[in-house]
Amino acid sequence: MTVSSVYGEHIRLSIFGQSHSRAIGMSLDGIPAGLPVDEAALRAFLARRAPGSTDLGTPRKEADEPVFLSGLVDGVTCGAPIAAIIENTNIRPKDYSELQDKPRPGHADFTAQMKYGGHQDVRGGGHFSGRLTAPMCIAGGICLQLLQHAGIQISAHILSVGTVKDRSFDPMGETEETLQALAKKPLAVLDPAAGEAMRAEILAVKAEGDSVGGVIECTVQGLPAGLGDPMFFGLENRIAQAVFAIPAVKGLEFGAGFACAERRGSENNDAFCMENGMVRTKTNHHGGILGGISTGMPLVFRAAFKPTPSIGREQNTISLSGECDVKLTVHGRHDPCIVPRAVPCVEAAAALAVYDAYLQYKAER
Amino acid sequence: MTVSSVYGEHIRLSIFGQSHSRAIGMSLDGIPAGLPVDEAALRAFLARRAPGSTDLGTPRKEADEPVFLSGLVDGVTCGAPIAAIIENTNIRPKDYSELQDKPRPGHADFTAQMKYGGHQDVRGGGHFSGRLTAPMCIAGGICLQLLQHAGIQISAHILSVGTVKDRSFDPMGETEETLQALAKKPLAVLDPAAGEAMRAEILAVKAEGDSVGGVIECTVQGLPAGLGDPMFFGLENRIAQAVFAIPAVKGLEFGAGFACAERRGSENNDAFCMENGMVRTKTNHHGGILGGISTGMPLVFRAAFKPTPSIGREQNTISLSGECDVKLTVHGRHDPCIVPRAVPCVEAAAALAVYDAYLQYKAER
Amino acid sequence: MTVSSVYGEHIRLSIFGQSHSRAIGMSLDGIPAGLPVDEAALRAFLARRAPGSTDLGTPRKEADEPVFLSGLVDGVTCGAPIAAIIENTNIRPKDYSELQDKPRPGHADFTAQMKYGGHQDVRGGGHFSGRLTAPMCIAGGICLQLLQHAGIQISAHILSVGTVKDRSFDPMGETEETLQALAKKPLAVLDPAAGEAMRAEILAVKAEGDSVGGVIECTVQGLPAGLGDPMFFGLENRIAQAVFAIPAVKGLEFGAGFACAERRGSENNDAFCMENGMVRTKTNHHGGILGGISTGMPLVFRAAFKPTPSIGREQNTISLSGECDVKLTVHGRHDPCIVPRAVPCVEAAAALAVYDAYLQYKAER
């Protein structure tokens, strides 16, 4: 009895599917009529998330080709819900036969079993699989396009893989070229040397049959001031509800985030100033949000990803049928580091949250 | 056009009021009938948040006495919404006369103006005031009691003020005595020496007319496995939506949080084991949540608070009527560090999220 | 576990209180900032619903004076939720002492007991009392005013009391004077003679210790075309959800309603035509709604009210403690016909539904 795969207030996204069901997909209600959706651009966006594109990720190959069922007429929204599905073609259920009884450490196998009384779909993680971020990317990718038409750009990069760091976004803003270039790189980093080091790190942990975590940083530029709401529907609340839907996210911070907990107010407060008749701040420790509402400065947040729990090494677990000390080796095809493929997922989550708030913003004008 | 002060799926909390309106309050729908609510215990809980209790906080004195209007018959829930208000008695609107035009750095003054076109209630921050956490604490305090009856204990402590740190909660669990003792201390810390150092730090920044941030750590013990939902209504999503409603929160992490981004999977995975016939994990880096659902291990999260933006020192701002370079000194009564008073607010936010998920958990059984 | 006293998508109304709790009230979130609310006009609106105004109703006298707690600054909405309460002053709990055990026929006593396991507030019907329509009228009365500013007029009249009928609204529209005059009459009827006959009928059933039902007809004029949504949020769906919240409503029909079930399509279809460059229809059997969306013709609906179940005569019931054949005489103060006082409640319900749809309509432009 869980209405948990539904998101949004002005938009309403419903995600469905399991890792090895016939298809996964989404229905997105609430998008205004008359807006163009570029399917080719959307496919390019989805390709950034799709498995099998480089030697860094899982060898599971899925074209992740979305089929649009409704809501578009000649590439333009018609006001009816937009629905799209992706068929699951590359299904290898035998890899997962043990899992009903022996929960994988760090996975939702055990908790799903506790929740659904053993009726959950265990194949590939079922509805808890990272594969379900694909329909989230369809919906988020549409919102990204609609925000772009309104001059709002959302971009993310890999801030770190393990202890290897990229440079941070400039909190005062990046150029459009810098942001657009990120989407075209195999590893979305600002500093090419960091990318090389991350690549080496991922290949190293892969060789060891291990995995590694990382941090993704995301920015939203071009936001007008006044977007978001007080209390439970501030931009932070909305973004958090979307971002924590991506499996493996364990932390989230906005602007200076945890660092500002160590500061004095006199250091951390961003003084207001005027630039070309616009109110701006001289620094941007607040990450573009005050009181849950956008200030017009770049919105910046960071999401921490734990290392992929599926590792090739033998691990200790139990069996739900009663064995206390069980050795488990997870077979199947897994990413040694989920972070590179999660970059568009973070952008998609941000786009869902920001577009939902944007519709409210527009309604107030 | 913002339905933003409403929270919850199985419960529905509506918060109303402004810092200087006639009253602030809340209506809490969805609480089952027949449950006792201990008003005295609730008052004690609210007293931990109330201003004026120590020399560390704002001298604004508000008894914060809740008046229950409905939903209780002889101290027992009757199924109808529980409503309670707190009258605003200590109103000094003159402190705030400048603010309509000169937004305070770090506050919601500017963004509220952008959102509401100048019609927002500027007195004391209006609906954005930290004072609105009082009705959140009424609702959360009720949920805390109902969870306690179910054997679930929620407790928070000050993990840090500026660079002064308390010890962390033991992720494997604290004793009930340790947790209960926290609620009775003027500064909720585990290590008394840390409390002394924090007290010194707060008095120091106060003396300088400055402020300082901090981190609050919260734990939920006694949770059964199986509570929470996949995707957008996992425990992380629900807690995040509630915790980011507390002003000044800029970061949130669960379990090992940002630290696990630097780890290998082989380090970070928590092996399952059996203890007295119960499935447990040998470590608790996952913070009691896998796939958005409780594992039965202690739930642990940390929230980062920025330093109070209201400081006594002169700051730079602009005026919305067009002046570019304005000096502002914030008068009024302010906390040099909001963290001590925010401890029960974090507990309340967690209680709202967990109790909402708990009702769903119970419904599934 | 019932989140049932909350209404609306763009607005969110939370109603709280029981017939004999300390106060009843409401919080209304989502109203745009900067709109004037005329409290005197609102009091006049509430007075139409209040008990004790004529010799036709209950002798229970309640001033029903709303106290505004928040959301308004100098009579103008500030964007924060608008909250108001009415204190329950005239409480006579002794009238109801029997009811916990002996459910009144036609009342919610029995079903509330089944739902809440005996913990419901039985005094005066608790949360099920018609008294809870007072906070609905506060919220609806505010929406009525805001709609009036947009040129949209909502008015209702008593179409029938028992078998005594008023004339129907002209489906092609009434003059503004006609509609405004209704609000000032003790019995809201179009034909004064019908009013006299209804008055006689009500006094007759009162003398007999009996009660009588009736029908209220409501119209919304000045609606632009294009307001409302397909499927579950059409104007009919929204109005129905609000109107069935008024106790005693057992039927609802739009336009020609049940009568059109007997017709041919060639009779019932309303041909489109042009009037002063506006698309109109030559007849209005559709009652101003096609596909859930307003056509710009007057919206017309009728709600059927059952006779007040509280009657002075002895009735048969049982006792929940096990007696099979119990005689019950309902004491207390009751309306022989609830219909006259329900007229503003129907207007309020319509206003909530239409204003919610109106905010969406405006957002689309």
Added chain:
Amino acid sequence: MTVSSVYGEHIRLSIFGQSHSRAIGMSLDGIPAGLPVDEAALRAFLARRAPGSTDLGTPRKEADEPVFLSGLVDGVTCGAPIAAIIENTNIRPKDYSELQDKPRPGHADFTAQMKYGGHQDVRGGGHFSGRLTAPMCIAGGICLQLLQHAGIQISAHILSVGTVKDRSFDPMGETEETLQALAKKPLAVLDPAAGEAMRAEILAVKAEGDSVGGVIECTVQGLPAGLGDPMFFGLENRIAQAVFAIPAVKGLEFGAGFACAERRGSENNDAFCMENGMVRTKTNHHGGILGGISTGMPLVFRAAFKPTPSIGREQNTISLSGECDVKLTVHGRHDPCIVPRAVPCVEAAAALAVYDAYLQYKAER
């Protein structure tokens, strides 16, 4: 910007598709895990709604074969959202080329144009088409089965076609055989002679190129007492929100409905009595609902359907490009009376509403 195709609180149904889009479908979240769904029985249920089954309806033939995409593992719910689609195979877009400019009287063509600014999908009524009741029947059909497992039976029959009447349901209840037999008849009537007369009436209007309306009566038997909620989520409110989503419904009444508006309280009140230790009422004018909550007596309601607006005869309309006096003949394939095919739709709408309330009822126990 319309989140209008989403229904339910404990369940969340999202319907998508247009009459001539690639597919129509639905996602149904919130169904508990571990419940069997009989796909063959569901197909039989959908066949009752499908076009082309008799000589009374539209000659458009659609197999309406649902394809289940997710949420079921070996025919048992797994806790993930259940998604299913129906491909639109029999698309004849040319029939509708005129409609963008010349709205059909009685249809949503004009209002959709006003709402969506001309971007709506005009082919076959788009998202407003009666065809969208097919995914509603998939979701409702699943709920019907789950309610049957709990001993709750929902059945509807044609109470009237034009002026031809069937007998009414016995408000005190029908036998299970009587109800089950209805589902197997080509025309769902209790009295075979009424069925013959209705058939003659429909063929007569069809021969005239006209259409006719009717009334469907629905009953829910086996409901326990205590199901439903006060105010906005009573059983009437919930059923109304679902039933008015079926195109052509213009009226709805519960129990004695509009008739009770003419009655005295002493006639209309249903006295409580005891039967085999169960509280019952001696009559059932209340239609099984008091205060929005089930009494345990049969729930009975009636929905009025207007005649199909698509008729073969020439009608008057206008053109949105500016012509004032346009003659329109609707080509294409249409039902002279939608009522026979709408019977399962009414059952489906009732099942969605009752099952949603049932999950809440169960959660309270």
